[in-house]
Structure formats: structure tokens, C-alpha cells
Amino acid sequence: MAEALLQVRDLHGWYGESHILHGMSFEVARGEVVTLLGRNGAGKTTTMRAVMGMLPKRAGSVRFQGRELISLKSNQIARAGIAICPEERGIFASLSVRENLMLPPRVKDGGLEVEEIYRLFPNLRERSASQGTKLSGGEQQMLAIARILRTGAELLLLDEPTEGLAPVIVQQIGNTIRMLRQNGFTIVLVEQNFHFAATVADRHYVVEHGHVIDMIPNAALEANREKLKTYLGV
Amino acid sequence: MFELLGVPPQALMGQLLLGLINGAFYALLSLGLAVIFGLMNVINFTHGAQYMMGAFVAWMLLQYAGIPYWGALVLAPIIVGATGIVIERLLISRLYHLDHLYGLLLTFGLALIIEGLFRQQYGSSGLPYTNPIPGGQNLGFMFLPWYRGWVVAFSLAVCLVTWFTIERTKLGAYLRAATERPELVQAFGVNVPRMITLTYGVGVGLAALAGVLAAPIYTVNPTMGSNLIIVVFAVVVIGGMGSIAGSIVTGFGLGVVEGLTKVFWPEASATVIFVIMAIVLMVRPQGLFGTPR
Secondary structure, eight states, rough: OOOOOEEEEEEEETTEEEEEEEEEEEEETTTTTTEEEEEETTSSHHHHHOOOOSSSSSEEEEETTTTEESSSSSHHHHHHHHEEOOOOOOOOOOOOOHHHOOOOOOSSSSSOOOHHHHOOOOHHHHTTTTTGGGGGGHHHHHHHHHHHHHOOOOOEESTTHHHHHHHHHHHHHHHHHHHHHTTTEEEEESSOOOHHOOOOOOSEEEEETTOOOEEEEGGTTTTTTHHHHHHTTT | OBBTBOOOOHHHHHHHHHHHHHHHHHHHHHHHHHHHHHHHOOOOHHHHHHHHHHHHHHHHHHHOOOOOOOHHHHHHHHHHHHHHHHHHTTTGGGTTTOOOHHHHHHHHHHHHHHHHHHHHHHSSBBOOOSSSOOOOOEEEEEEEEEHHHHHHHHHHHHHHHHHHHHHHSSHHHHHHHHHHHHHHHHHTOOHHHHHHHHHHHHHHHHHHHHHHHHHTOOBBBBTTTHHHHHEEEEEEEEHHHTTHHHHHHHHHHHHHHHHHHHHHHHGTTTHHHHHHHHHHHHHOOOOSOOOOO
């Protein structure tokens, strides 16, 4: 594997007294698209929040570009070059589409310009003055992805970007992820839909009970389809 | 000259001006409360005491350092705002994970302590502060004192600048977004705890600014804040908790309503705002400009 951009080792995470992550370990190479697959409640979203520093309590090691992030706050982790698109999209109702788009500060050079983003997602330009939450579900998802592309972050954490969306929108999001990969972004994707994951990812980590139980390269997905179905309970 | 329901125009316009001046103080104070509540979910009962501190700091600057009104207008909000920052960091920040009620009780206790300290030091009879803009203009139907005109115009300008900052700038977008999802705004790289501290400082600074404006009109008195704060809370409830536009419009509007009530039904003037508050709470609990939480 090429140089690891993100290295997660023995990551534990808690919500209050509930111990959710039990030693998550995985790596993501620069330029890779990696998915975390697993059933509901396996700890995928919690892993994303733990990497981003959004959990009240976490332990273990999260290294990004060789730098240890475990003791940093989420705003410092964002400034290091990691950006999150949360599961429920996190579009702000009190902000217009354009304000939502411009909200995350630029943390590094190399982010997409607003014009490039509008070319990618023309609907956002047309509706830039609308209230963010007045967009359709698909448009809100586009906005949630689009706003972190401006920041210059090299690692994007996308939490279930296809959840609840129509097939045509899912296809559009797949195209976007492939385009981002071509542009050199590194992506960690949480997915329950492994049919979608197979179309965009290089490797798949299977998560169960708060730790990784298997890693399947995308090229070996077909050969491991039955095993994966058992893991995911589908 | 015309009369309205038997009321001479001088009386009507005089009360209207008085209403606008009171409204200016209501608007400035409720604006600070709205900014603080909007971002921090803290009902800042210390606000009246911080308004009083603004007036006292202006008086002290003049008395002990010879700094006149115009210097105090800049310095007093900064000084009192800085004390607010210390209070937020040392005390209020420890209560964010608890129910709103605890913040209210803490700030209520602080208000009593601050007021008690000032009463102990300066007594309760009040201290005079010289009017920096004496004189006025006879408008034919009324006499307009320059200073009172200045208070209304300056308060309106401060309110509009604050509204513009919150509703139309990038900083304001951070504040509005952090009101909804502070943890996500922080995960975008914004230092939200620092933003909250500074917001509290600015809200307190607005209260102190109102205090400096009030010093030449009322006597500088340790209880001047507690007399006003209950009415200001009613204004905030009517406008909508956390609503910036609501604070400004209802602040000025209710000042005028109160002034006009003094003309037509003087006995009701002290209670009219609370009657309106009760009606608004029954008909539209989120306030005239608020959104349901």
C-alpha cells in the first residue's frame, strides 16, 4: 500500500458511560477511497466522529500525515486538513444555500473555487439565495459535500451520503466521488449499501461491535460476496 | 394645532419622544440578551447589573480619570465587556451541560452580588452625570433636547449595525450556524468556545453601552438596572427569545406603546407591556419574531 495518509490504531470511543468503539484499526492511503461497511449500530458513524474529534471521550491513536490527532479538538483537526460531511447532512436552516456553502473556513490551499463547485452542482447556483433546508434531500446532500470541497481538506469523511436518496441522485453522488478521487482527494466513506460502495471504493473495512473484523479489496469483492452478505446480514 | 382625543400635541409628542428614548434602552438591552441567548442558551439575568456597571464606569472615568462622556462611550463597554468575558470563562461556561435554569439562577445571583457591592460602596441615592449635549430645539409642537435625540439616533444605529453583522456577514453566519449545531461548526475549524466567550463579552458590552447612554438622563444608581431588567425581559419574550430583529422592533415599538399609554391611560402605563407579553405568550409562544425551539 502507498503511504498512509490516515492511520487509526486501537481507537476506543465512548458516549457517556457507553463504550462504543472497541479498538478500531484501519489505514487509508493518500488518494484512496475506503469504505466502512457494517450493520446499523456497528460503530461506523462513531468512528467518523472519533476521527474528527467530535466524541466526548476517545482513546487510542489517530495519525494524519504522521501527526497524532488524538488529543486535539475538532476545530484543530479540521485545520489539519480533515473535513466531515455528517450523516444527517447538517445543513443550517438559518443560513442560505450560499452561506452554507461558504461557512467552513479555508484551512489549506488547494480547495475547489466556488465557480468550480457551481459547475459541478448547477442546482446550488440556481438556488443560492434559498434557505438551506428548503432544498430537496439530494440537493442538501450535494450542498453538504460541496461545502467541504472549498476548504482545502485532503481527507474527506463522508457519512452515508446516499442514505434515503433516489437512485438517480445516488448515481450522481457516485460520479462526484469518482471525480473527487481523480482530483486527488482521499475519502473515507461510511455505507450500508455495498452495491454502491463497490462502484466507488478501492477497499472495504467491515465493522462489527466497534472494531474491524475484515478488510476486502474491491477487486476481491465478487469472490467474497457471500461472506460480506453474512457480515452485513443482507 | 390639532388635538387627539382631547390630548394637546405637546403632551402627545413629548410622551412619544419619551417612549422612543425608553424604547432605545429596551432595544439595546434586549438586543444584548437576544445575542447571548441565541448562541449560548443562557438567560442572562446579570444584564441589568451590567447596564448599571456601564453607567458607573462612565461616572468613575469622569470622576477619577477626567475622561469625558465621549471617551466613556468607547471605554466603558470594553471594560464591562471584559468583566463579562471573565464571568463567562470562570463561571457560566461550567454550566453549559446543565439545564437553562442553572444559568438563570447563577446570573440572577451574580446580579444581586454586583448590585449589593455597588450599593455598599456608593449608596443608593444616585450620582449625577453631566449632560454632554445640553440644549435643544423647539420644533413648534414640542421641545427636543439634543441629548435625547442623540440617544435615539445612536441606539438605532448600534442596533442596525448589530443586526447587519449577525444577518449579513460571515461572522454572523458562524454565530447563526453555531446556534443550531455548535459541534458541527467546530468540526469545520471554527473555535466555537472562544466565539461564545466573545459573544457574551459583546452582549455585555451592549448592556454597558446602554448604561453610558442612560447616565446623563437618569441618576447613576445601583438599582437602575434591576428596575429596568424585568421590562426588558418582557420585551425579549414578546419579540421572540434570541431574535435580533425582534429585539430591535419590539424594543422601540413597546417603548412607544408605553409612552402613548401614559397619555391616554396613565394608570395602565406600568403594566401595558406585561399585558402584551401575556397575550403574545398565549397566542404565539415563540414571540412575534421568534421561531419555535
